[in-house]
Amino acid sequence: MNQVGSLCRCILCHDYGDSGDRHxxxxxxxxxxxxxxxxxxxxxxxxxxxxxxYTIGLWHTHRMPELAIFGLDVELSQMSLNELGDRASDGVALEAEQARDDAIKGYQVHLKSIDYRWYKAFFGRAIAFYRRPPIPFLQVVWPDRQGRFHWDSDNDAQLHRRQPQLWNRPDDHPAGVWTQDL
Incomplete structure (x- = not known):
């Protein structure tokens, strides 16, 4: 087992005795x-x-944070996460507070640390895979059409409806579609 595997407690690296019961x-x-x-x-x-x-396996394979993106078409989201995953597999670090231009063509995105209190609401399959949260997750935050983010003035109000602000604690998040089931 490699060094990554020896540190990992996921279902690939640790025998939990339930492999015959997998969904x-x-x-x-x-x-x-x-x-x-x-x-x-x-x-x-x-x-x-x-x-x-969201990704599952970047932490297992590359010791890079898992990634999540919200509010876009899921095919575009999948392509964007795979682009960033490809960069991670090439050894390019994925870190909180990074600005990246290699996820969505023509737009810069920001990577923000996700507060672990959100994990259960959004990342159930990752929790089942790793069995031992919290593992690091970063939110890929995209801008409005003018390149403005949540934290910029005069941003498009759709940003707040289309994507949550998971870098905030759930108690500090504005009420809306992302908090209704908490």
Whole structure:
């Protein structure tokens, strides 16, 4: 077992004795992590709110934080996360407070640390895979069409509806679609 594997308590690195009881989606995640180093889980938009996507396996394979993106089309989200995952596999660090121009063509994004209190609400498959949260997660925060972010003045109000501010504690997050089930 390599050094990463010796530090990891995920279902690939540790025998939890339940391998015969795996859900088909869990088996798909395992296969993606084994073949590609990570997988992307997508949750499509529905009548409750915008969709989102997140990685599982970047921490296992590269000791890089897992990534999540909210409010975009899930196919674009998956492509963006895979682009950043490719950079991680090339050894390019993924760190909180980074500005990146390699996730969404024509736009800069920011990586923000996600408060662990949000994990249960949004990252259930990752918790099941790692079995030992919290593992680091970064939110890929995208701007409005004018390049303005949540923290910039005069930003498009849709930013707040389309993507949460998971770098804030749940108690400090503005009420809305992202907090209704907490």
């Amino acid at each position: 088909p989606m869990e088996l798909t995640t395992i296969r993606h992590v084994q073949q590609h180093g990570w997988g992307v889980t997508t949750i499509p938009e529905d009548d409750k709110g915008p969709g989102w996507a």
